Amino acid sequence: MSDDVIRVVLNGEPVTLPAAADDTLLEVLRRERVHSTRESCGQGVCGTCTVLVDGRSVASCILLAHLADDTELETAEGLGLPGHLGVVQEAFVAEAGFQCGFCTPGMVLAATELLRRNPTPTDDEIRHHLAGNLCRCGAYPEILAAVRHAARLLAEEA
């Protein structure tokens, strides 16, 4: 481990990113112009800055970047891009699982983590899993529907 970089696989691509000892993972990713990863609360309570680190959802605003050295990182851009949406993203569009869209990448990532672990979650499991992601627009009912919808799509695919 060198002092001023981290080596990670970012959305499938091995990269070396500059990172000072006191940089958070969020700061490092923002410098790389990963725009889906956003600071809102800055305190680890809202999930807007969610990144999947080796498949686990993490609040990147309170994770020192060096603690993510040598991991695989996934952000919303890695799940799909306009014209080539990932399944969970497709479900969010179909169910209107967002309004302003600012919390959405974090929601999509947290939902992705859940569905990989538990492809047939109950509504309660969905609510509890997403309890750490806040949406000030209050799109919760539609987000719930989107996760259910994504589970259905994934089951059809399998």
Added chain:
Amino acid sequence: MTRHQVGRSLPRLEGEAKVTGTAEYIHNLDVPGQLHGVIVRSVEPHARLVEIDTTAALAVDGVRYVITSHEVRAVTAVDHVGPAFADQPVLAFDEVRFVGEPVACVLADDPRAAARGAELVEVTTEPLEAVYDEVAACAEDAPLVHEHLDASAMFADLKGLDDREGTNVALDYTLRHGDAEAALAEADHVFEDTFRTPASVHAAMEPFVAIGEVGDRGVITVHSATQNPSMIQVELARLFDVPENRIRVRTAWLGGGFGAKLYPKLEPLVAACAVITRRPVRIAVTMDEQFVTLTRHATTTTLRTGVSADGRITARVCDVTWNTGAYADIGPRVAQKTGFTAAGPYDIEHVSIDSRCVYTNTPPAGAMRGFGVPQVSWAYESQTDIIARSLGIDPLEFRDRNLLRNGRPHATGTAMHGTATAEVLAELRRAMAWDEPLTQAAAPLRRGRGVAVGLKAVITPSTSVALVDLSGDGSVTVSCSTTDMGQASATAYAQIVAEVLTIEAEDVTVLHPDTRSTPYDMGTLGSRSLYHMGNALTEAAREVRGQLLAAGAEALGVRADTVTLTDGAVSAADGRRLPFAEVMLARFGMQAGNLIGRGVFTPPYAKPEPGTGQSPQIAAFWMVGGAGAEVVVDTDTGEVTVERLLIAADVGTAVNPKVVTTQLKGAATMQLGMTRSEELIFADGQLTNMGLGAYKIPGFLDVPGQLAAVFVEDHDPERDESAPFGAKGVGESGTFGVSPAVANAVHDAVGVRIRELPLTPERVWRAMRAADDGGDRR
């Protein structure tokens, strides 16, 4: 037959961009060469500024400048901004008036260096006496927040504001309709109650962010997450004393706004810093800083209501005090525009309203989702329930008996029209199965239910201007300055324009606001956009349609009045069709040119009589929002669980039904937060629960098990005529009834009346214990 675009539940057109995180927000913008600013804030609630020592901050590696009012005032023409009173300095200069007020700004090469520098700026102050409570601030001998106040000239309806001295009262609005005091004296029953709401905060997930830069000929460009580019342009032009065409304000999608992002916030500061340094300057505040930038008004409301023996409200005297903090922002407009609705959606012959907007040494308060209606409806719908229960009348029945119906005069003297209040109440009765008995819960739980209905007048007068542009290939672009902050205005506008032009909404592009190219709009606020901008867009699109028909008829060699627009083509009576692209080819001799349609909309308004507030036309339209709540109260802990929350609202025509229901539910969820947990807690002017860690907004587990929204589509000939396809705004209606409906349900469950929000377990528990000890059980 062309399919209808208005009425489609079309998914938001930017959906793919949002779910992939690639959507454009100002949050994501960096400008080459930018400096990063961090604001140094006052730690005193009220103090004279003595000295600002920047030496240590300037010594930090990477820090380039420390800007104080000294530098700012050297480049600005006036010292204050503000939409109602020009009261707020860009950076404090003589005094600081609340904890969190910007005092200096450290500019550095990177945000970390700026933050380090900001910690090292030494501010010396001499404390002054402060006042925090809105009622205390009205006292004769209260410390003055401002020695002198200059009214701003921004709003026609606030022209009556005068420059003021020696008072904390920024505005005292009065309405007199009939003789309320005399009617109270004669009433069979008189009820008097005082209700309070605390300050709370918008907490949009995208915190305030702005970048200022100076370009050719000194044009100042500000990229800002603002709901109100036109207003910011006007304010900056005034601040720098330059023509409006030398100021450019642009925005993108907003990560929420809810009223916080309406008036100048970071824009004057980034613009001044850019002018001073000749470098682009970016300031992005933290969520915590949002808490001291703009809040929702704390209020104290006293209602005295007279009721006849047969259960008719005969008189209501309303006294509302709004705590607008240290700077008024749009507070005076909230106090006036919502003040006049403080008697509720009832047909009351004698109404008297005093609504005053008061300065205190707390963070500025402005508009927030509902423009004050959630505060006054908390009072009048709580008291309406108190009255009904005291008289032994079913609360829903009592409301129905007293409702203000179309054709009847509102307290302002304006005859109600196009307002489906009775239908909304009927919808609640049906959806709540109100006439069925409620199944009681097992001890220690108690179940109860309640309803509430709120009424809002759309802010009038105001203007929207729009352009619709058909390009050489026949594609359509909409230019307007409405900001889409999640309410799906861009999608709804595409639907409206597509409907007129008989094309698909998906094929329309709606530009983000940019005052360089998108025309004036009074602001994305108060649920006004769909109606006002919708009208302007309809007119603009019709103008394009007229041009298409004329050009098409000429190309087809027939008379203009014999052709029609169908499926994106001009059609002749003989069946020949010219798609728009071919019309353009014929009109311009090549695949080129533009057809441009303009639309301007200002609804009629009759200025109210000073003193009495009487006007034959006070509002362009009215919104009604009702809520029904079913709650379970844990009698051991005081915890209130909202099991069921139903929202019913009058939406005119639902342009996009899916968006309408999600707006209503989202607004209800936000107001549920204000009902159950949200409260800014101050100790000697210091905010003690700053940030989302300490201030609880609703999460997934706070959403009621059943949350549903139903809408009433009413069609009033008068309004359908004036509204775009009969539509009215819906962004706020979901908030109106929530808090009182829940409190009424709590009363139904455990027989205690809570008069102050939020309904925390502690407050409910204390009220239950007090009642056990023989207290108030009305």
